[in-house]
Amino acid sequence: MAQSLPRSPLAPASFPALPVIGGVRFAAAAAGVKYQGRTDVMLAQLDPGSSVAGVFTRSATRSAPVLDCQSKLGGAPDTGAAILVNSGNSNAFTGHYGQTSVAEITAAVAEATGVPQSRVFTASTGVIGEPLPHDRIVAKIDELKSGLAENRLEDAAEAIMTTDTFAKGATAQVEIDGKTVSIAGIAKGSGMIAPDMATMLVYIFTDAAYEQTALQNLLSGLNDRSFNCITVDSDTSTSDSLLLCATGASGVDATGNAAFADALNTVMLDLAHQVVRDGEGASKFVEVQVTGAASEQDAKIHGLAIANSPLVKTAIAGEDPNWGRVVMAIGKSGAAADRDLLSIWFGDVLVAEKGWVSPDYREEDAAKLMKQNDILIRVDLGLGDGKSTVWTCDLTHQYIEINADYRS
Amino acid sequence: MAQSLPRSPLAPASFPALPVIGGVRFAAAAAGVKYQGRTDVMLAQLDPGSSVAGVFTRSATRSAPVLDCQSKLGGAPDTGAAILVNSGNSNAFTGHYGQTSVAEITAAVAEATGVPQSRVFTASTGVIGEPLPHDRIVAKIDELKSGLAENRLEDAAEAIMTTDTFAKGATAQVEIDGKTVSIAGIAKGSGMIAPDMATMLVYIFTDAAYEQTALQNLLSGLNDRSFNCITVDSDTSTSDSLLLCATGASGVDATGNAAFADALNTVMLDLAHQVVRDGEGASKFVEVQVTGAASEQDAKIHGLAIANSPLVKTAIAGEDPNWGRVVMAIGKSGAAADRDLLSIWFGDVLVAEKGWVSPDYREEDAAKLMKQNDILIRVDLGLGDGKSTVWTCDLTHQYIEINADYRS
Numbered sequence: 001m002a003q004s005l006p007r008s009p010l011a012p013a014s015f016p017a018l019p020v021i022g023g024v025r026f027a028a029a030a031a032g033v034k035y036q037g038r039t040d041v042m043l044a045q046l047d048p049g050s051s052v053a054g055v056f057t058r059s060a061t062r063s064a065p066v067l068d069c070q071s072k073l074g075g076a077p078d079t080g081a082a083i084l085v086n087s088g089n090s091n092a093f094t095g096h097y098g099q100t101s102v103a104e105i106t107a108a109v110a111e112a113t114g115v116p117q118s119r120v121f122t123a124s125t126g127v128i129g130e131p132l133p134h135d136r137i138v139a140k141i142d143e144l145k146s147g148l149a150e151n152r153l154e155d156a157a158e159a160i161m162t163t164d165t166f167a168k169g170a171t172a173q174v175e176i177d178g179k180t181v182s183i184a185g186i187a188k189g190s191g192m193i194a195p196d197m198a199t200m201l202v203y204i205f206t207d208a209a210y211e212q213t214a215l216q217n218l219l220s221g222l223n224d225r226s227f228n229c230i231t232v233d234s235d236t237s238t239s240d241s242l243l244l245c246a247t248g249a250s251g252v253d254a255t256g257n258a259a260f261a262d263a264l265n266t267v268m269l270d271l272a273h274q275v276v277r278d279g280e281g282a283s284k285f286v287e288v289q290v291t292g293a294a295s296e297q298d299a300k301i302h303g304l305a306i307a308n309s310p311l312v313k314t315a316i317a318g319e320d321p322n323w324g325r326v327v328m329a330i331g332k333s334g335a336a337a338d339r340d341l342l343s344i345w346f347g348d349v350l351v352a353e354k355g356w357v358s359p360d361y362r363e364e365d366a367a368k369l370m371k372q373n374d375i376l377i378r379v380d381l382g383l384g385d386g387k388s389t390v391w392t393c394d395l396t397h398q399y400i401e402i403n404a405d406y407r408s
Numbered sequence: 409m410a411q412s413l414p415r416s417p418l419a420p421a422s423f424p425a426l427p428v429i430g431g432v433r434f435a436a437a438a439a440g441v442k443y444q445g446r447t448d449v450m451l452a453q454l455d456p457g458s459s460v461a462g463v464f465t466r467s468a469t470r471s472a473p474v475l476d477c478q479s480k481l482g483g484a485p486d487t488g489a490a491i492l493v494n495s496g497n498s499n500a501f502t503g504h505y506g507q508t509s510v511a512e513i514t515a516a517v518a519e520a521t522g523v524p525q526s527r528v529f530t531a532s533t534g535v536i537g538e539p540l541p542h543d544r545i546v547a548k549i550d551e552l553k554s555g556l557a558e559n560r561l562e563d564a565a566e567a568i569m570t571t572d573t574f575a576k577g578a579t580a581q582v583e584i585d586g587k588t589v590s591i592a593g594i595a596k597g598s599g600m601i602a603p604d605m606a607t608m609l610v611y612i613f614t615d616a617a618y619e620q621t622a623l624q625n626l627l628s629g630l631n632d633r634s635f636n637c638i639t640v641d642s643d644t645s646t647s648d649s650l651l652l653c654a655t656g657a658s659g660v661d662a663t664g665n666a667a668f669a670d671a672l673n674t675v676m677l678d679l680a681h682q683v684v685r686d687g688e689g690a691s692k693f694v695e696v697q698v699t700g701a702a703s704e705q706d707a708k709i710h711g712l713a714i715a716n717s718p719l720v721k722t723a724i725a726g727e728d729p730n731w732g733r734v735v736m737a738i739g740k741s742g743a744a745a746d747r748d749l750l751s752i753w754f755g756d757v758l759v760a761e762k763g764w765v766s767p768d769y770r771e772e773d774a775a776k777l778m779k780q781n782d783i784l785i786r787v788d789l790g791l792g793d794g795k796s797t798v799w800t801c802d803l804t805h806q807y808i809e810i811n812a813d814y815r816s
Contacts, residue, residue: 057739092732096763127732129760310718314811315812339501355504356503395718395808404802
């Protein structure tokens with residue numbers, strides 16, 4: 001089914017050329033967890049000295065691999081680490097059997113790689129509630145181990161796809177103390193790409209050194225302004241996972257470096273936007289900028305209310321500059337708003353101000369903007385300094401087709 | 409456009425026979441606010457002694473008529489009251505002009521009926537952000553006044569429709585002290601029936617007497633378990649209004665009477681369910697029962713998370729017993745849940761328990777249930793005594809057609 005969906009019209013022209021990240025090697029294999037005729041499992045092995053930070057879904061029904069990863073974060077970097085990810089089965093809501101699967105896989109990876117089991121991280125993405133056939137994965141671990149190579153990150157990106165219509169990668173480089181530090185990351189999924197249950201998985205690697213606790217703080221902060229600011233359909237996965245690994249192979253310690261944080265932010269936003277551009281049925285990429293809110297939190301609440309509104313999303317799909325629905329979404333969000341202080345723009349077109357349609361507004365101006373692939377909605381609340389930007393896609397017939405007409 | 413939509417497959421067979429409610433008379437007229445060839449304005453006039461209670465949208469961008477009604481509630485019942493409602497234009501986000509329209513209409517109704525302007529309630533439903541042509545309504549008030557009759561509540565129900573596919577009415581009678589008290593109500597709309605902006609309007613009348621403050625408390629309490637427990641698409645209108653009017657014409661004071669509250673609850677649930685059954689594009693009526701939650705509030709949060717999930721709603725549209733999506737919705741809701749204490753049923757079929765699919769579950773049993781028009785999803789959290797029931801419909805291609813393919 002993944003193969004039958006056409007490539008998203010919002011996809012980048014091609015997968016980017018990713019630099020080699022010293023200190024980490026990758027492999028992919030076809031274990032036949034669910035899909036046939038394609039790779040479905042990836043392994044990454046990190047050299048000793050690598051720091052690993054992670055953020056995960058806050059779902060109360062999160063999967064066994066997520067719970068296992070969360071318990072392992074913050075371990076000693078001097079032992080190296082490994083990451084094993086499979087597609088086709090999310091190992092979510094699989095009871096105690098789910099924990100057994102994680103234990104079997106992490107034990108086998110530890111044995112093959114020499115990495116302690118407490119530093120083997122896993123993720124699973126795909127159908128929910130079915131036992132993970134972990135034996136098929138365990139049977140492939142020697143093959144994965146022997147296939148490890150520095151230049152196989154793109155292979156890894158392909159192996160973790162479910163109903164993604166394109167593999168997602170991003171990269172940045174930054175000069176620190178006259179030396180080049182590289183960052184490369186991959187992602188899969190979107191709000192609810194999988195026919196059963198969405199999972200968004202992201203893996204980012206850098207050859208910078210970075211102190212463990214500081215790396216976790218950096219990641220959590222940037223995550224709040226990138227992956228936590230995208231939405232396809234407001235449904236939260238049980239498996240969302242993002243790992244950031246700093247190998248230190250460049251010999252440069254980037255801890256606290258502002259340029260490194262900027263470069264990492266660029267990579268994270270790039271991957272986050274690619275996830276939205278591959279949103280189920282997406283035909284428009286939508287940026288919602290909220291300013292003038294009473295607080296940053298309020299700005300994000302308003303932004304997500306607009307981005308998650310089925311009426312706003314269907315209007316965008318219909319290329320209809322229906323600003324009344326934006327007013328409605330702001331009104332329902334629960335965050336502070338004053339009708340008479342509100343201003344709304346589509347792109348550069350001022351649509352509404354002072355509690356009513358702008359006197360200079362001509363619908364044909366906004367209608368023209370709505371025909372573009374990338375849509376900008378700007379809202380100023382006129383209340384304070386709070387601001388936030390979130391990203392989403394439109395809601396189309398293809399979303400219904402993917403989620404209703406196909407049987408899981 | 410309203411006329412072009414087929415009658416919902418979930419609609420009742422016919423409009424119910426409504427009893428006459430002493431003390432209130434109704435009229436409808438064609439003012440041509442937006443629609444042609446149909447009625448679009450209704451007037452109800454209540455005799456002196458009538459109590460009027462109301463609940464309204466909590467939207468921060470609520471319409472001028474809603475703000476006006478809220479300021480007028482709790483007035484002296486000895487003067488009578490009037491209600492004027494138009495369809496075709498919601499008079500929402502129309503700035504100060506919106507208040508002028510309300511003032512012009514209420515002044516004209518006051519003059520024609522002899523009811524003080526402070527007891528004239530209005531509502532408007534339809535397109536947002538366009539000036540309400542209130543002159544067209546004012547020009548029809550004499551015709552409305554002379555057309556007032558006790559048996560025209562069905563005419564009123566038809567006049568307030570926008571893209572509703574059927575007029576909605578409900579009734580109940582109850583014996584108090586050997587006398588019969590009647591309740592009759594009408595409603596229009598659903599989550600987002602109108603092409604621009606949803607409005608749900610409900611008017612309920614009884615010939616019981618009921619003390620004003622007690623009536624408001626009764627209404628607010630029942631509303632939390634009826635209209636506040638339905639959702640079509642999670643989008644909240646700027647115009648939702650519900651007025652409950654007790655004329656006292658029966659000579660029976662029902663204040664505090666439990667049987668009356670039960671009967672009123674029946675009428676409110678009936679109307680609320682009809683609104684869901686006319687949800688945009690609905691092909692299934694869905695009841696979500698949540699029990700065993702840590703609190704009643706938590707139960708409602710879980711219920712609404714399930715009922716608003718696009719993935720749950722599309723699965724129902726596809727007749728797919730996709731319980732994994734129910735798990736996902738519970739996990740994301742933010743209310744307390746423990747994966748391993750959770751049980752889920754479709755109808756009477758136990759699907760999942762103890763953190764995994766039930767050992768006795770056979771998908772064909774649940775798949776059979778999903779082919780019915782009315783679907784029951786039951787969830788027990790296993791945490792406490794909190795329970796709540798909410799109602800919704802599925803998410804179908806027709807929802808996208810109504811909201812994206814048609815231009816407003």
